[in-house]
Amino acid sequence: MPVLLQKDLNPALNTVTAYGDGFLEINRVRYDGALCFAPEGPIRSLAVxxxxxxxxxxxxxxxxxxxAARDPLAFLDDGAPAxxxxxxxxxxxxxxxxPRQTFLRPDILQPLLSLGIGVETMTTQAAARTYNILMSEERRVLALLLPGASS
Known part of the structure; x- marks a missing residue:
């Protein structure tokens, strides 16, 4: 049985409206499989x-x-690409x-964290609720949700 998250919709924003075994619902449209989306823009299916x-x-x-485009002599300062x-x-x-929280290895997260992009891993249910809250606060949030099957 799906769990409803949001009754009111702002049609201009991508809102998680429900989730269930192996699916997510964004703006009352059902999607199977992994998704990536922000408050505005396309909802992308992912092959993960x-x-x-x-x-x-x-x-x-x-x-x-x-x-980033670099000065050709930038290698003299450091070897890391910007x-x-x-x-x-x-x-x-x-x-x-x-359905279960899985932490990602620090080496996977470090490149984003070093740029000031926060990364939070949690169950998909918690991430869907958190996304809706951050989206309603007009925060720049990107959700990558793996539906999985409930256990």
Whole structure:
């Protein structure tokens, strides 16, 4: 049986309205599988099934991070490539890992944390509720939700 989260909808914002075994409902439209979305913009289906499928490159690509244009002599200062934050970069990335909370390794999170992007992993149910709260507060939040099956 689905759990309803939100009765009132703002049609301009992506809102988690329900979740259940193996599915999520955004703006009263049912989706199966993993999703990524922000308050505004497209709802993207993802080809990941579990938190073990996530790595640093995947998360950086999801957010839209790319190497910044650099001075050709920048290698004299340091060897690390600079990362350019997109204008719409989230303040926080919420990762719902299914019915059980799974923590990601620090090396996966560190590139985002070093850029000032907070990353929180929690159950998908908790992430859906947290997303709706942050979205209603007009925060720049990005949700990556893995539905999983209830146990």
């Amino acid at each position: 099934r579990t938190a073990a499928d996530l790595d640093a490159a995947f998360l950086q690509d999801l957010i839209g991070l790319k190497p 990362i350019e934050l997109p204008a719409d970069a989230p303040e926080v990335l919420l990762i719902g890992t299914g």
